[in-house]
Amino acid sequence: MRALYGVPLGITAVAAAGLVYSAGFEARSFRLRRVTVPILPAGMRPLRVLQVSDIHMVGGQRKKQRWLRSLAGLRPDFVINTGDNLSDPEGVPEVLDSLGPLMEFPGAYVFGSNDYYGPKPRNPARYLTEKMRGHHGLNGNRPATGVIHNPWEDLRDGFDAAGWLNLTNTRGVLKVEGMSVELTGLDDPHIKRDRYAQVAGGPSGSADVALGVVHAPYLRALDAYAADGYPLILAGHTHGGQLCIPFYGALVTNCDLDTDRVKGLSRHTSEGRTSYLHVSAGCGTNRYTPVRFACPPEATLLTLVGRE
Numbered sequence: 001m002r003a004l005y006g007v008p009l010g011i012t013a014v015a016a017a018g019l020v021y022s023a024g025f026e027a028r029s030f031r032l033r034r035v036t037v038p039i040l041p042a043g044m045r046p047l048r049v050l051q052v053s054d055i056h057m058v059g060g061q062r063k064k065q066r067w068l069r070s071l072a073g074l075r076p077d078f079v080i081n082t083g084d085n086l087s088d089p090e091g092v093p094e095v096l097d098s099l100g101p102l103m104e105f106p107g108a109y110v111f112g113s114n115d116y117y118g119p120k121p122r123n124p125a126r127y128l129t130e131k132m133r134g135h136h137g138l139n140g141n142r143p144a145t146g147v148i149h150n151p152w153e154d155l156r157d158g159f160d161a162a163g164w165l166n167l168t169n170t171r172g173v174l175k176v177e178g179m180s181v182e183l184t185g186l187d188d189p190h191i192k193r194d195r196y197a198q199v200a201g202g203p204s205g206s207a208d209v210a211l212g213v214v215h216a217p218y219l220r221a222l223d224a225y226a227a228d229g230y231p232l233i234l235a236g237h238t239h240g241g242q243l244c245i246p247f248y249g250a251l252v253t254n255c256d257l258d259t260d261r262v263k264g265l266s267r268h269t270s271e272g273r274t275s276y277l278h279v280s281a282g283c284g285t286n287r288y289t290p291v292r293f294a295c296p297p298e299a300t301l302l303t304l305v306g307r308e
Helices: 002-028 062-074 092-099 125-133 152-161 219-227
Strands: 031-040 047-052 078-081 107-109 170-176 179-185 209-213 232-235 264-270 273-279 298-306
Touching (some): 062 298, 092 152
Parallel strands (some): 078 107, 232 273
Antiparallel strands (some): 047 298, 170 179, 264 273
């Protein structure tokens, strides 16, 4: 009997242990990653940018809320929120409370699909099949039906009241201790709400530095930003792959970005021009798949320094 059942039972035990670890420990093991990006004019003092992304707040996530509030202790020059703050229609007050200390700093935001719509139970294997078909979100798939509409207007009003810039298919400028940061944002390409034609043309040249901001790093958005000469693009959405294979990496990105750039700092080239790209792995998960493996939740402190 042992010979017949020992191996299956062993596999089951390992799988169960992995599930407990990925849901009970790693998904709650919040990290801060630090990255240096050389994009500022020579002689300009460094700028510290805190990027938070993919919070996917569900009621009662006290540890996540405490960790988000603690990030204010980093004293960033400004904050960029790259979307997907919600995974619960009732989560807006907890998001605003958790980000309240950070909203004392200058900031800007874009929304992701989960800010607009609530999640639905989904077979994780579909991410692999959609990757093979080249279909992601509403890009090639049928429009979503029967979805939950989140109160994103309340979230927007809370951010706006704090003075954060709404970058929904528009531009804005942050003033940071006498320096100007030009920001150009897009609504979420994952659900085809991006309208790059409304912001095309590249940086104005009047600011000290210019950044592109988008939730989902679809290639059409990255190509447009890079071709227009933005030195740095900030994005989220991918969850870093969420369930990764140790020593191999991510299997999917949930968009058309390659898995080699699923998180962290990389480069993107379009029409002969190259931008830095930073993709945050985010600090949350869809409420129906509350697990992470070999991909801990994170926020990133980016230090912008003079060009080499």
